[in-house]
Amino acid sequence: xxxxxxxxxxxxxxxxxxxxxxxxxxxxxxxxxxxxxxxxxxxxxxxxxxxxxxxxxxxxxxxxxxxxxxxxxxxxxxxxxxxxxxxxxxxxxxxxxxxxxxxxxxxxxxxxxxxxxxxxxxxxxxxxxxxxxxxxxxxxxxxxxxxxxxxxxxxxxxxxxxxxxxxxxxxxxxxxxxxxxxxxxxxxxxxxxxxxxxxxxxxxxxxxxxxxxxxxxxxxxxxxxxxxxxxxxxxxxxxxxxxxxxxx
Amino acid sequence: xxxxxxxxxxxxxxxxxxxxxxxxxxxxxxxxxxxxxxxxxxxxxxxxxxxxxxxxxxxxxxxxxxxxxxxxxxxxxxxxxxxxxxxxxxxxxxxxxxxxxxxxxxxxxxxxxxxxxxxxxxxxxxxxxxxxxxxxxxxxxxxxxxxxxxxxxxxxxxxxxxxxxxxxxxxxxxxxxxxxxxxxxxxxxxxxxxxxxxxxxxxxxxxxxxxxxxxxxxxxxxxxxxxxxxxxxxxxxxxxxxxxxxxxxxxxxxxxxxxx
Numbered sequence: 085x086x087x088x089x090x091x092x093x094x095x096x097x098x099x100x101x102x103x104x105x106x107x108x109x110x111x112x113x114x115x116x117x118x119x120x121x122x123x124x125x126x127x128x129x130x131x132x133x134x135x136x137x138x139x140x141x142x143x144x145x146x147x148x149x150x151x152x153x154x155x156x157x158x159x160x161x162x163x164x165x166x167x168x169x170x171x172x173x174x175x176x177x178x179x180x181x182x183x184x185x186x187x188x189x190x191x192x193x194x195x196x197x198x199x200x201x202x203x204x205x206x207x208x209x210x211x212x213x214x215x216x217x218x219x220x221x222x223x224x225x226x227x228x229x230x231x232x233x234x235x236x237x238x239x240x241x242x243x244x245x246x247x248x249x250x251x252x253x254x255x256x257x258x259x260x261x262x263x264x265x266x267x268x269x270x271x272x273x274x275x276x277x278x279x280x281x282x283x284x285x286x287x288x289x290x291x292x293x294x295x296x297x298x299x300x301x302x303x304x305x306x307x308x309x310x311x312x313x314x315x316x317x318x319x320x321x322x323x324x325x326x327x328x329x330x331x332x
Numbered sequence: 333x334x335x336x337x338x339x340x341x342x343x344x345x346x347x348x349x350x351x352x353x354x355x356x357x358x359x360x361x362x363x364x365x366x367x368x369x370x371x372x373x374x375x376x377x378x379x380x381x382x383x384x385x386x387x388x389x390x391x392x393x394x395x396x397x398x399x400x401x402x403x404x405x406x407x408x409x410x411x412x413x414x415x416x417x418x419x420x421x422x423x424x425x426x427x428x429x430x431x432x433x434x435x436x437x438x439x440x441x442x443x444x445x446x447x448x449x450x451x452x453x454x455x456x457x458x459x460x461x462x463x464x465x466x467x468x469x470x471x472x473x474x475x476x477x478x479x480x481x482x483x484x485x486x487x488x489x490x491x492x493x494x495x496x497x498x499x500x501x502x503x504x505x506x507x508x509x510x511x512x513x514x515x516x517x518x519x520x521x522x523x524x525x526x527x528x529x530x531x532x533x534x535x536x537x538x539x540x541x542x543x544x545x546x547x548x549x550x551x552x553x554x555x556x557x558x559x560x561x562x563x564x565x566x567x568x569x570x571x572x573x574x575x576x577x578x579x580x581x582x583x584x585x586x587x588x589x590x591x592x
Contacts, residue, residue, distance in 0.1 A: 169464035
């Protein structure tokens with residue numbers, strides 16, 4: 085479904101991605117782990133076209149991501165941003181139904197609102213939240229609204245950028261469960277980037293470790309726990325000692 | 333230190349200024365092209381009209397009122413030196429409509445609107461809302477920049493017209509109540525001396541100033557740096573850029589409109 089071939093990206097002298105190769109099969113949930121500043125978010129942004137890679141190819145369902153018609157291409161994606169990235173000026177339901185209120189997927193306003201309320205219900209929020217503004221919501225509720233927005237237009241592919249960052253452990257667990265349920269229920273292809281090992285164990289079919297600009301290791305969660313790879317071992321156990329420098 | 337070092341610094345500064353000018357010009361062309369091509373975001377446009385036009389009325393009106401009043405006092409005092417106090421109504425009207433109405437109105441809108449647009453869009457950028465727009469198949473230039481720039485281009489002339497009227501009224505209030513002018517004579521003098529182009533040129537200036545104000549707000553917001561400092565710097569640059577461009581373009585437009 086998603087194929088990355090030798091993707092490079094540098095910002096000035098800082099080569100963030102140095103030849104990323106990764107295949108994500110349709111309907112699978114891949115979690116990308118790696119230290120802060122290793123380019124995980126840049127990788128997602130390259131796939132979405134928010135950042136233009138310097139070299140390499142990105143194929144989505146066999147189609148070159150850089151050549152595809154933007155609107156039709158992006159219509160396949162939903163994304164949950166790290167901070168929610170909800171639009172402050174719009175009430176919650178219009179945030180969720182944003183794509184349904186304009187563009188190719190435009191629906192009548194009442195129908196779009198109905199779908200938004202249904203998606204909010206799916207992520208555990210009542211209809212009373214629909215008319216509130218994002219600033220009136222807690223961090224956990226904002227994540228849920230972001231999740232509802234990501235799934236509102238029934239995308240084939242969903243990206244989750246640090247979905248549990250800033251949440252308490254209970255709320256983080258709830259969000260992890262929601263992500264897993266929704267991905268399975270929709271049969272979507274999912275890519276998640278996270279530092280949170282509980283998210284990895286809850287959400288992943290496949291784990292990929294990004295280190296020094298390349299995918300250093302891939303495998304299942306069970307293989308991750310058993311791997312002798314010192315980088316993976318150090319990262320998943322949060323060890324200060326090992327090949328990954330603690331101060332980067 | 334090498335003799336060429338100051339020259340190198342000067343060269344870098346000039347190249348930097350030229351590069352920024354080019355980027356702003358491309359941004360402006362891109363914005364205009366999005367204004368002309370569908371889809372159009374009517375709700376965003378109407379909200380921008382409300383924010384830029386309606387909500388700027390008090391500050392523009394007050395500025396014009398006090399400026400017209402002070403102008404009447406100054407012209408009366410200056411005119412008294414050569415027994416020309418009677419020119420107060422006509423000079424107030426011409427001064428307000430040609431220069432002070434559009435320039436001061438534009439500067440007040442720059443302070444109020446360029447800063448708020450830059451802060452809003454800059455915050456959207458640092459909180460990934462601009463990226464979210466893109467992932468939701470919405471072009472940020474079309475959704476954020478085009479409606480604001482169009483709204484400012486259309487509403488600032490209206491603000492200038494209102495400001496002109498209030499400024500002339502300020503002069504009339506002072507003229508009648510402080511300087512002893514007959515009310516009817518003051519108004520007749522104003523009407524007789526004021527020409528259509530005096531008002532029209534001011535409104536045309538207002539349209540250009542409105543375009544520049546919103547353009548600066550959008551440009552600096554979209555190019556905001558990270559964090560609170562980045563948004564703060566973008567806001568400051570938007571106000572400074574808009575103010576300087578208003579004053580510079582005012583001179584150029586005055587040359588075009590009124591040079592013999």
